[in-house]
Amino acid sequence: NAGVTQTPKFRILKIGQSMTLQCTQDMNHNYMYWYRQDPGMGLKLIYYSVGAGITDKGEVPNGYNVSRSTTEDFPLRLELAAPSQTSVYFCASSQWTPGGQPQHFGDGTRLSIL
Amino acid sequence: TQLLEQSPQFLSIQEGENLTVYCNSSSVFSSLQWYRQEPGEGPVLLVTVVTGGEVKKLKRLTFQFGDARKDSSLHITAAQTGDTGLYLCAGVSKGGATNKLIFGTGTLLAVQP
Numbered sequence: 001n002a003g004v005t006q007t008p009k010f011r012i013l014k015i016g017q018s019m020t021l022q023c024t025q026d027m028n029h030n031y032m033y034w035y036r037q038d039p040g041m042g043l044k045l046i047y048y049s050v051g052a053g054i055t056d057k058g059e060v061p062n063g064y065n066v067s068r069s070t071t072e073d074f075p076l077r078l079e080l081a082a083p084s085q086t087s088v089y090f091c092a093s094s095q096w097t098p099g100g101q102p103q104h105f106g107d108g109t110r111l112s113i114l
Numbered sequence: 115t116q117l118l119e120q121s122p123q124f125l126s127i128q129e130g131e132n133l134t135v136y137c138n139s140s141s142v143f144s145s146l147q148w149y150r151q152e153p154g155e156g157p158v159l160l161v162t163v164v165t166g167g168e169v170k171k172l173k174r175l176t177f178q179f180g181d182a183r184k185d186s187s188l189h190i191t192a193a194q195t196g197d198t199g200l201y202l203c204a205g206v207s208k209g210g211a212t213n214k215l216i217f218g219t220g221t222l223l224a225v226q227p
Contacts, residue, residue: 004156031212035217040123040219040220041219042118042202042217042218042219042220043157043202043204043215043217044217045214045215048212048214050212058214090156090157092156102147102159102162103157103159103215104156105155105156105157105158106156107154107155107156108154108155108156
């Protein structure tokens with residue numbers, strides 16, 4: 001079972017470069033999320049989507065953009081990479097809005113901005 | 115801003131010992147989830163507690179939700195090396211188009227053989 005798949009697993013960017021972190025899920029979940037995880041800081045919500053064509057900002061959206069053209073895919077775009085965006089990025093999905101249902105996470109993308 | 119503080123941040127114990135991890139907030143949550151994360155992987159849900167005062171057991175793990183739904187604890191009995199990992203609590207915050215998870219700062223547990 002694939003679940004939530006993130007690519008790439010690792011990436012090094014130079015300051016000012018742009019890139020897209022890919023996320024796809026095969027569970028037909030409507031809800032999808034992007035988090036970043038910094039050491040000792042837990043996970044912070046960047047953006048989320050409640051269905052195809054609908055996205056909204058989370059706690060730390062600055063410097064990022066998202067799109068949701070299909071139920072399966074939820075890519076995260078960094079336009080002008082900055083050192084502060086060095087982090088581990090996790091994509092997650094859930095069948096329903098969180099409460100009793102788990103969020104299913106991918107294995108993360110480790111991103112370094114130099 | 116809703117915050118969840120976990121303590122301790124890091125815990126190193128011997129196999130067979132007991133331990134408790136705490137998750138505290140000044141905010142009330144509709145429910146609270148506990149996740150475990152292993153190196154190089156995403157978090158995996160262990161349990162969801164919903165009712166104030168609720169206690170749930172998962173084999174050697176016991177989870178409790180505070181009466182006021184502001185705090186929670188995770189107790190592990192007779193820890194095993196397989197329990198090693200990062201434990202994250204996450205409060206469910208209602209509002210907007212979807213409920214959101216507010217994650218705690220995490221407790222890194224190392225169980226030595």
